[in-house]
Amino acid sequence: MLNVILCGAPGSGKGTQSDLLVKNYGLKHLSTGDLLRSEIKSGSSLGKQIESLIAEGNLVPDHTMIHLIEHFLDNLEKDCPGIIFDGYPRTVDQAEALTLMLTRHKMSAVMLDLYVEEDEVIKRLLERGKVSGRADDNYETIKQRLKIFHEVTKPVCYYYLTRHNYFAINGNNSVENTYAQIDTILQLVQK
Numbered sequence: 561m562l563n564v565i566l567c568g569a570p571g572s573g574k575g576t577q578s579d580l581l582v583k584n585y586g587l588k589h590l591s592t593g594d595l596l597r598s599e600i601k602s603g604s605s606l607g608k609q610i611e612s613l614i615a616e617g618n619l620v621p622d623h624t625m626i627h628l629i630e631h632f633l634d635n636l637e638k639d640c641p642g643i644i645f646d647g648y649p650r651t652v653d654q655a656e657a658l659t660l661m662l663t664r665h666k667m668s669a670v671m672l673d674l675y676v677e678e679d680e681v682i683k684r685l686l687e688r689g690k691v692s693g694r695a696d697d698n699y700e701t702i703k704q705r706l707k708i709f710h711e712v713t714k715p716v717c718y719y720y721l722t723r724h725n726y727f728a729i730n731g732n733n734s735v736e737n738t739y740a741q742i743d744t745i746l747q748l749v750q751k
């Protein structure tokens with residue numbers, strides 16, 4: 561199984577590259593952002609709590625996220641060729657929980673870290689905000705999301721780096737250029 565963790569700042573292109581990986585590798589896409597947004601849409605009480613956290617640019621609590629991933633893995637089809645973890649783990653506690661869950665399912669994963677300059681991600685997210693209707697794609701919230709990314713999520717990259725499961729990707733260029741780097745790494749990993 562080819563399991564890929566996509567990490568990177570908000571707007572670094574995790575969702576965009578995931579779509580290409582689904583198309584070209586047939587992987588199953590697990591976007592925690594999408595899962596949370598659909599929970600909000602359902603109007604549940606959990607969705608209401610999540611809504612204000614996301615709108616303020618904060619992370620949803622670890623126990624909620626870990627429970628969601630556990631449920632996803634327990635219900636995975638037997639013939640699944642691999643998973644893209646898009647936006648999970650975002651904290652070191654989430655990473656430790658994922659290691660335990662993957663081990664229990666006799667799986668492993670590699671991290672691809674999309675590096676994009678801060679000015680560029682802000683530009684992309686403000687552009688997306690014009691059409692996305694997302695409550696978190698505005699300047700103030702983007703700044704808060706970036707602060708959390710540097711303080712809380714960046715250490716997750718070191719967690720994988722020290723376990724030799726880590727590849728850095730330059731995501732500053734075009735979608736195609738970024739995907740070409742990812743494809744080269746995944747071809748090597750599969751050998």
Ligand code: B4P
Pocket residue numbers: 568569570571572573574575576577592593594596613614617618619620621625646647648649650651654684685687688696705731732733734735736738
């Ligand atoms: P996410 O939905 O994961 O969103 P994201 O980080 O904003 O975007 P992504 O990196 O996927 O960017 P995209 O491809 O769309 O998270 C939203 C929120 O959910 C979080 O802030 C948090 O509150 C919560 N959450 C999610 N997971 C959580 C977890 N594990 N724990 C706790 N809370 C969690 O690209 C952005 C834009 O750039 C698009 O418009 C795209 O077209 C454009 N673009 C992409 N690549 C480009 C390129 N190479 N060149 C030019 N433009 C490009």
